[in-house]
Amino acid sequence: xxxxxxxxxxxxxxxxxxxxxxxxxxxxxxxxxxxxxxxxxxxxxxxxxxxxxxxxxxxxxxxxxxxxxxxxxxxxxxxxxxxxxxxxxxxxxxxxxxxxxxxxxxxxxxxxxxxxxxxxxxxxxxxxxxxxxxxxxxxxxxxxxxxxxxxxxxxxxxxxxxxxxxxxxxxxxxxxxxxxxxxxxxxxxxxxxxxxxxxxxxxxxxxxxxxxxxxxxxxxxxxxxxxxxxxxxxxxxxxxxxxxxxxxxxxxxxxxxxxxxxxxxxxxxxxxxx
Amino acid sequence: xxxxxxxxxxxxxxxxxxxxxxxxxxxxxxxxxxxxxxxxxxxxxxxxxxxxxxxxxxxxxxxxxxxxxxxxxxxxxxxxxxxxxxxxxxxxxxxxxxxxxxxxxxxxxxxxxxxxxxxxxxxxxxxxxxxxxxxxxxxxxxxxxxxxxxxxxxxxxxxxxxxxxxxxxxxxxxxxxxxxxxxxxxxxxxxxxxxxxxxxxxxxxxxxxxxxxxxxxxxxxxxxxxxxxxxxxxxxxxxxxxxxxxxxxxxxxxxxxxxxxxxxxxxxxxxxxxxxxxxxxxxxxxxxxxxxxxxxxxxxxxxxxxxxxxxxxxxxxxxxxxxxxxxxxxxxxxxxxxxxxxxxxxxxxxxxxxxxxxxxxxxxxxxxxxxxxxxxxxxxxxxxxxxxxxxxxxxxxxxxxxxxxxxxxxxxxxxxxxxxxxxxxxxxxxxxxxxxxxxxxxxxxxxxxxxxxxxxxxxxxxxxxxxxxxxxxxxxxxxxxxxxxxxxxxxxxxxxxxxxxxxxxxx
Numbered sequence: 001x002x003x004x005x006x007x008x009x010x011x012x013x014x015x016x017x018x019x020x021x022x023x024x025x026x027x028x029x030x031x032x033x034x035x036x037x038x039x040x041x042x043x044x045x046x047x048x049x050x051x052x053x054x055x056x057x058x059x060x061x062x063x064x065x066x067x068x069x070x071x072x073x074x075x076x077x078x079x080x081x082x083x084x085x086x087x088x089x090x091x092x093x094x095x096x097x098x099x100x101x102x103x104x105x106x107x108x109x110x111x112x113x114x115x116x117x118x119x120x121x122x123x124x125x126x127x128x129x130x131x132x133x134x135x136x137x138x139x140x141x142x143x144x145x146x147x148x149x150x151x152x153x154x155x156x157x158x159x160x161x162x163x164x165x166x167x168x169x170x171x172x173x174x175x176x177x178x179x180x181x182x183x184x185x186x187x188x189x190x191x192x193x194x195x196x197x198x199x200x201x202x203x204x205x206x207x208x209x210x211x212x213x214x215x216x217x218x219x220x221x222x223x224x225x226x227x228x229x230x231x232x233x234x235x236x237x238x239x240x241x242x243x244x245x246x247x248x249x250x251x252x253x254x255x256x257x258x259x260x261x262x263x264x265x266x267x268x269x270x271x272x273x274x
Numbered sequence: 275x276x277x278x279x280x281x282x283x284x285x286x287x288x289x290x291x292x293x294x295x296x297x298x299x300x301x302x303x304x305x306x307x308x309x310x311x312x313x314x315x316x317x318x319x320x321x322x323x324x325x326x327x328x329x330x331x332x333x334x335x336x337x338x339x340x341x342x343x344x345x346x347x348x349x350x351x352x353x354x355x356x357x358x359x360x361x362x363x364x365x366x367x368x369x370x371x372x373x374x375x376x377x378x379x380x381x382x383x384x385x386x387x388x389x390x391x392x393x394x395x396x397x398x399x400x401x402x403x404x405x406x407x408x409x410x411x412x413x414x415x416x417x418x419x420x421x422x423x424x425x426x427x428x429x430x431x432x433x434x435x436x437x438x439x440x441x442x443x444x445x446x447x448x449x450x451x452x453x454x455x456x457x458x459x460x461x462x463x464x465x466x467x468x469x470x471x472x473x474x475x476x477x478x479x480x481x482x483x484x485x486x487x488x489x490x491x492x493x494x495x496x497x498x499x500x501x502x503x504x505x506x507x508x509x510x511x512x513x514x515x516x517x518x519x520x521x522x523x524x525x526x527x528x529x530x531x532x533x534x535x536x537x538x539x540x541x542x543x544x545x546x547x548x549x550x551x552x553x554x555x556x557x558x559x560x561x562x563x564x565x566x567x568x569x570x571x572x573x574x575x576x577x578x579x580x581x582x583x584x585x586x587x588x589x590x591x592x593x594x595x596x597x598x599x600x601x602x603x604x605x606x607x608x609x610x611x612x613x614x615x616x617x618x619x620x621x622x623x624x625x626x627x628x629x630x631x632x633x634x635x636x637x638x639x640x641x642x643x644x645x646x647x648x649x650x651x652x653x654x655x656x657x658x659x660x661x662x663x664x665x666x667x668x669x670x671x672x673x674x675x676x677x678x679x680x681x682x683x684x685x686x687x688x689x690x691x692x693x694x695x696x697x698x699x700x701x702x703x704x705x706x707x708x709x710x711x712x713x714x715x716x717x718x719x720x721x722x723x724x725x726x727x728x729x730x731x732x733x734x735x736x737x738x739x740x741x742x743x744x745x746x747x748x749x750x751x752x753x754x755x756x757x758x759x760x761x762x763x764x765x766x767x768x769x770x771x772x773x774x775x776x777x778x779x780x781x
Contacts, residue, residue, distance in 0.1 A: 038651045040579045058529070059583045059648060131663065214638070218662050219647050233507050233527040233640070 010262020016255025024075045027068035035065040036220040044238045055240045057230070063241065066222035067248055073134075073223050074252070077216075078203035081138045085145020086196050092146065093153025094184055097161060098176045104154070111147030119144040119206050123215045132215045140210065141203050152195050156188040190267040194260055201256035208249045224249050310779040311497035313760060315772055316510055316519035318526045320476065320503035322668070325458035326445035327400060330408035331668060332689040332770040335445030337479055337501050340773040342383075343448035343464035346374060346393065346427075347439050353599065353691070353768030355439050359388060359449055359465065360427070369434030369722050374427040380488040382451040383469045390421035395452045397429075409446040411699070412438075415719075436719050436727060440692070444769065467494045467775050478502045481774075495762075495778035507640070514540060514755055521756030523763060523772055527640060528586040531753055543754035545766040546599045548691040550592060551641060553634070553649065553745035554675075555683050558705035561632075562682065566624035568742040572610040573617035574656045575649065581748045584644035589748040594735035595694050597749045599768070602728030606739035606746075617656045629657030632682040635675055637667030642685045645747065649685075679703045687750060689770045694734055697743055706743035 004010055032052055039060035045051025047063075054063035096107045123132075123140030130136060160166060160183065169179050210216045211225025219226070224245040231241035321333035326343065340348065346360040357363075360374040380388040399405060401413035415435040420428040431438070441447060454463040462470045467487045471480035479501045483494055502519055504510045507527030513519040514534075524547075525531065534542050555562040555571075562568055577591035590598060593606030621629065636646040643664070650660045660683070665671045667686075675684045679701065688696070696702055698712045711734060718730045739746070752767045762776035 036651060036654070038579070038583065038648065040582045043583065058644070059651070214664055218664075220650055233529050235508075236533050237529060 004266075007262050007265060009258050010266060013255050013258030013260070013262050016251060017259045020071060020252050020255060021075065023068055024072040027065075027072045031062075031065035031068050033062045033065050035061060035069045035222050037061060044234065044241075046238070047240050047244075054244050055238070057227070057238075057241055058234055061222075063227075063244055066227060067224070067244055070222045070224045070227060070245065071248065071252075073217055073221055074204055074207055074249075077134055077137055077207050078141070078200055081141035081207075082145055082196055082199050082203050084138070084142035085199070086149050086192065088142070089146040089149025090153045090192055092150040094157050094180050094188075096150070097154050097157030097184070098180050107150065108154075111150055114143060114147045120209055120213065120215075123210050124213075127215050132218070134217045134221075137207055137210045137216050140215075141206050144206070145199055145203070148199060149192065149195065152191060153188060156191050157184050160184050160187045194264045194267060197256055197260035197263055201253040201260065204249065204252050204256065309781065311495065312499065313496055313520050313774070313777055313779075314478075314500045314502055314518070315774070316502050316504055316513060316522040317772070318503070318505060318510070318524060319668075323459035324462045324470070324473065324479070325450075326408075326448060327396075327450060327455075328406045328408075328459065336770050336772050338462055338464070338466075339445040339448065339769075339771050340466060340775060341468045341481060341499070342462045342466045342470055343445070343450070344466050345443055345448045346376075347443040349440070349443040349769050351764045351766065351768065351773075353766075355443055358443075359393075360442075363439070365722075369436070369720075370431045372429040372431070372438065374429070376425045376427055377488065378425055380465050381486060382454070382465055383463045383484060384451065384454060386451050386453065388449060388451075388465055389424040390427045391424070392449060392451060393427045394419045394421050395455075396447075396449050399450070399455065400447065407446055409441065409444060412441040412444070412447065434720050434722065436722055437692075445771075467492070468496075468499060471498070476503070492775055494775060496774060499774050499777075501772070517757075520760050521754070521763060523752065523754045523756070523767075525753040525755045528588045528751075528753060531586070531588070531755070534755055539758060540755055541758045543752075543756070543763075543765050544588065545752040545754060545764075546597070547689075547750055547752045547767040548597055548599075548693075548769070549687040549689050549750040550595060550597060551589075551645060551685065551687045551747045551750060552595060553645070553683055553685040553747060554704050555742075555744055556679060556681055556703075556705055557707070557743050558679075559682060561624070561626060561630055564624050565741060566620050567626065568745075569610055570617045570620040570624065570656065571653065571658070572742045572745055573613045573620065574652050574658070575745055575747070576612040576652060577607060577747060578612075579652070580645055580648050583648045584641055585748070585750060588751050588753065590751075591748050592746045594739040594746055595688070595697065595744070596731070596735045599766070600692055600731075601724075602731035602735075604732045604735050606735055609736075609739040610742065614655050621656060621658070626658075629659065631659040631661070633661045633663050634683040634685060635663050635665040635671070635681045636685050637671050638664055639667060641687065641750065642667075645685055649745075676703050679705055683745075685747075691769050694731070694738070697738060704743045706741070708737065708741060711737045711741075 042051055042056050043058055043060040045056045047053060047055040052062045052064050054067065057063055092107060096104050119140050122143055123136055126136045126140055166179060166183055169183060207216060208225035211223035212229045216223050216225055227245040228242060234241050317333060317336060319333050321331050321337055323329050324334060324338055326334045326338055344358050346358060348356050348358040350356050359377050359380060361377045362375045364373045376390055376393060382388060397413060397416060397419055400407040401416055415431045415433055416429055417432045418430045449465060450458055451463055467484050468481040469484045471482045473479045481499045483497050487494060504513055507530055510522055510526055511530050514522055531542060534540050555568055557563060581587055581589040581591060591607050593609055596603055634646050636642045646662045650662060653660045665674060675681045695715050697704060697706050698715045714730055714734045718727050721727050756763060759780045761780050762778055764773055
């Protein structure tokens with residue numbers, strides 16, 4: 001624990017991320033007012049007035065409540081997407097590292113193909129087939145995450161496979177599956193954790209982008225991206241409508257990136273320079 | 275993340291652009307000394323083609339009607355029928371024979387003369403078996419067309435059609451030249467004061483003055499005109515402020531209108547339109563097949579809240595498919611006023627005490643999206659859950675809703691004037707069938723007495739207000755924003771249009 005306090009980047013990242021998660025969880029049980037409750041009389045009221053802490057939007061909804069629920073919607077979508085992407089990608093990575101040969105060639109070229117298609121584009125294509133919504137957003141982001149983790153785990157696992165203790169394990173006749181579970185995975189888990197944190201920030205950004213384009217969760221569920229999109233034409237009248245969700249997205253991504261960087265320093269000091 | 279461009283690539287072209295820009299900047303003061311004869315009109319959505327006789331999009335008419343194409347009659351800025359290519363006409367006492375005296379000396383842009391054979395060709399094309407005219411039913415009452423001589427056109431009707439002269443003024447009834455008719459979609463040739471120049475798809479349509487325009491009574495001041503298509507309201511606002519666009523007759527965002535107040539260069543002109551925002555329901559699908567459900571939903575809607583929230587308070591609530599500027603208008607917003615308790619009770623009576631769930635297919639336009647969100651909140655108050663599915667307009671909406679009628683509820687602004695008869699059409703996307711309503715509209719056409727017609731229109735409005743085949747919400751205003759020196763644009767919009775004939779720059 002002492003290591004955390006000697007690393008300001010990690011500390012700030014941790015505080016921001018935990019605050020975000022706390023706000024998201026709090027929104028499940030309490031918000032200042034119902035985020036979908038419209039009150040036209042109170043529309044476009046500035047922050048810190050009768051409109052509440054962060055003001056109201058064009059329908060008179062409470063921006064603070066919408067941001068809180070938006071935090072939950074954004075985080076849960078991103079967490080799920082990264083969880084799916086990380087487990088699938090890591091599984092592919094370690095399996096390929098175990099088998100090598102033609103499988104490695106095929107999987108790596110497959111990763112290249114997925115990398116070539118940006119998540120926004122794949123979400124639009126998915127949306128055309130199954131309709132846009134949270135599910136589409138999760139799948140689109142997760143698909144994009146799979147090759148990231150596959151490449152990372154493959155590279156890391158290959159290094160471990162070259163270690164003497166793995167050669168020894170092969171020598172005493174342990175099966176490749178056992179070696180993967182006992183020696184490989186525990187030794188690359190730190191790198192996966194660091195990557196998960198960094199990818200979470202990216203996932204939040206992508207989710208916001210998808211909602212901005214109307215490919216995220218449908219209304220009345222508030223999402224940061226859609227709040228930002230809706231605020232555009234009101235910018236002159238009600239700048240807080242754009243600033244608040246914009247700040248939320250920026251803070252969330254910054255916090256998770258700092259956490260990721262800090263964790264990397266903490267867990268893998270050798271990679272510090274890289 | 276990829277780098278989109280590198281400075282090394284940009285620099286050479288950038289320097290050239292700068293140099294050119296500087297040249298233009300120096301030249302500009304001299305260019306402005308001459309009187310301006312060019313105008314750029316902004317539009318939100320680009321039309322899919324430029325032939326109003328084969329496509330239903332109002333944007334087609336907004337570019338071409340009265341600029342490139344003209345009809346036998348026309349509709350003036352007050353919404354009245356005026357003679358155009360037909361100088362005058364006689365209607366027989368039984369209302370079944372129309373004799374048009376056609377104007378002489380009118381030439382199409384390609385030099386072909388306009389005469390009765392052209393008029394006959396146009397009408398036959400519009401009413402023929404394989405006609406794709408968006409208002410084909412307007413021509414169905416024509417029985418035979420006779421052309422005794424080049425300047426006389428005689429129409430024999432199957433039954434009296436009181437609105438025929440009005441319909442002949444519509445974009446869908448403009449005169450087209452036989453040899454060019456097939457290409458009008460991309461290269462329109464008409465008789466109007468402007469000749470089609472070019473169409474840069476996705477950007478603009480250029481027109482230039484027709485030097486041989488037949489109507490010597492009007493002097494067309496503009497030498498060139500362009501229609502530029504800018505979808506995003508922010509960009510529309512920027513284009514107006516920068517002077518890239520001289521006018522946006524239908525500005526896209528009411529919330530940005532106040533930002534032009536006190537602007538020394540730009541005038542804000544708010545006028546009437548025929549844009550009726552209605553949330554159509556599939557009257558043949560449960561639970562909307564039950565009149566009580568539709569009435570309950572209507573009572574759940576606070577129209578004032580819709581207008582305020584969706585269109586910044588700039589709009590007029592309506593109680594039927596009719597606008598206050600239409601003849602014989604009746605204010606029917608009080609038939610099913612906002613009353614949550616009564617709405618709940620009626621819903622329970624219809625067998626839905628716990629509400630129900632359905633999906634609205636809402637186009638991506640701001641008014642539709644915002645109104646849907648407000649309706650969603652209002653319906654939630656009476657226990658009805660509405661999911662919003664954004665449906666791309668026009669292509670997907672036309673295919674799914676208008677053509678296939680595969681929807682529960684939808685929302686769209688009906689732009690055509692006096693189109694209350696859409697509820698009598700079969701098939702039409704509402705799937706609303708009421709013989710009583712159809713017979714009232716039939717009586718309107720059979721009558722030639724204006725007072726009688728107005729009274730019948732009142733009856734038709736009342737039937738709709740009671741039956742609620744669609745949720746009647748509000749009429750959008752025309753948010754016109756244009757350069758204060760640009761004169762002659764229509765303030766109101768009795769028919770969707772951008773008539774440039776009388777537009778000029780004040781010195």
